[in-house]
Amino acid sequence: MTIRGALAAALLACACAQPAPPAEAQAQGADSVEGSLFAAAPAQQWRLPDQLREVSGLAVAPDGRLFAHNDERAVIYQLDVNEGRIVKTFALGETIAAGDFEGLAITPSGQFWLTTSQGELRRFTEGEDGGHVAFATFDTGLRNVCEIEGLAYLAAEDSLILACKRNEARDMRDTISLYAWRDGAGVARPWRRLAETELASAAGVERFRPSSLDIDPATGRLLLLSARDGALAELDGGRVVSARALGPQHAQAEGAAILADGALAIADEGGDGRALLSIYSRIPQ
Numbered sequence: 410m411t412i413r414g415a416l417a418a419a420l421l422a423c424a425c426a427q428p429a430p431p432a433e434a435q436a437q438g439a440d441s442v443e444g445s446l447f448a449a450a451p452a453q454q455w456r457l458p459d460q461l462r463e464v465s466g467l468a469v470a471p472d473g474r475l476f477a478h479n480d481e482r483a484v485i486y487q488l489d490v491n492e493g494r495i496v497k498t499f500a501l502g503e504t505i506a507a508g509d510f511e512g513l514a515i516t517p518s519g520q521f522w523l524t525t526s527q528g529e530l531r532r533f534t535e536g537e538d539g540g541h542v543a544f545a546t547f548d549t550g551l552r553n554v555c556e557i558e559g560l561a562y563l564a565a566e567d568s569l570i571l572a573c574k575r576n577e578a579r580d581m582r583d584t585i586s587l588y589a590w591r592d593g594a595g596v597a598r599p600w601r602r603l604a605e606t607e608l609a610s611a612a613g614v615e616r617f618r619p620s621s622l623d624i625d626p627a628t629g630r631l632l633l634l635s636a637r638d639g640a641l642a643e644l645d646g647g648r649v650v651s652a653r654a655l656g657p658q659h660a661q662a663e664g665a666a667i668l669a670d671g672a673l674a675i676a677d678e679g680g681d682g683r684a685l686l687s688i689y690s691r692i693p694q
C-alpha cells in the first residue's frame with residue numbers, strides 16, 4: 410500500500426470522535442476564574458480519534474479552522490470543533506518526516522510552522538486531504554539551550570515565539586524562558602523570562618513547566634499551559650493576570666489555541682486512552 414493510501418485508510422478506519430463521559434464533560438459553571446478571559450469549566454469536550462492519541466499542538470488558520478498534530482510524526486489534522494472529528498489530514502514529506510514535534514503555529518498569510526523539541530522549525534503550506542507537502546527546515550539555535558514545548562505566532566513582531574519546558578543551564582532551571590525567532594534572522598533571541606514559582610503559586614500547583622502557548626489576538630494576552638501539573642496562566646506583558654489549576658480531567662494538557670469566536674481549545678494526550686479536546690467559552694469582558 411502507498412503512503413497516501415495508508416493515510417487514507419487510517420482516516421477512514423477511525424475519524425470519529427466521542428463525547429467525553431458525563432463526569433468529564435462538565436456543564437459550564439456560573440463561577441468564573443478571577444481575571445480570566447475564559448469560563449471556569451469547559452462547555453464541550455470530545456474524545457479524539459485514535460490517530461491523535463499523542464496530540465501535541467493546536468493552531469487556528471486565518472479562516473478559523475482548527476489544526477492539530479501528533480508528537481512523533483509530521484502529520485497535520487484539521488478538526489471539526491463542534492464534533493471533535495477529523496476533517497482531513499496531510500503529511501510533511503513523501504516519506505512522512507519523523508521527529509519530536511512540540512508546537513504548531515499558522516500565520517495570517519496561511520503559512521504553517523512546526524517545531525521540534527530541539528527548536529528545528531518546518532515551514533510549509535496546507536496540503537490536500539491525504540496529500541504530502543514539501544517543507545523548508547530552519548534552525549533556531551536552541552538545540553543546546555532548552556527543550557522546546559510550545560510555538561505561537563506574534564503578529565506585532567512578525568515573529569515566532571518558542572516556549573522552553575526545561576532549560577539546560579542549571580542556573581535557569583527554575584526560570585520559564587521564551588524566545589523570539591523571525592524568518593531570515595538567524596538564531597532565536599531571548600524574548601521574555603518569568604519565575605516559575607510565580608506562575609506555579611498563582612495557579613496553585615507544585616510546578617509550572619510550559620507545554621504549549623498561544624497569543625490571544627483580541628487582547629495580546631499570552632496563554633501558557635503546563636502539562637505536568639495541569640495549569641493555565643494568562644499574562645499581560647510580564648504580569649500574571651489569571652492562573653488556575655485545570656483539574657484531574659486534564660491528564661496531560663499539551664496544546665492550546667484561541668478559536669475564531671474567542672473560545673479556548675485545550676488538547677490533552679490520551680495516554681492509555683483517547684486524547685481529549687476541551688472547549689472553554691469566552692467570558693464577555
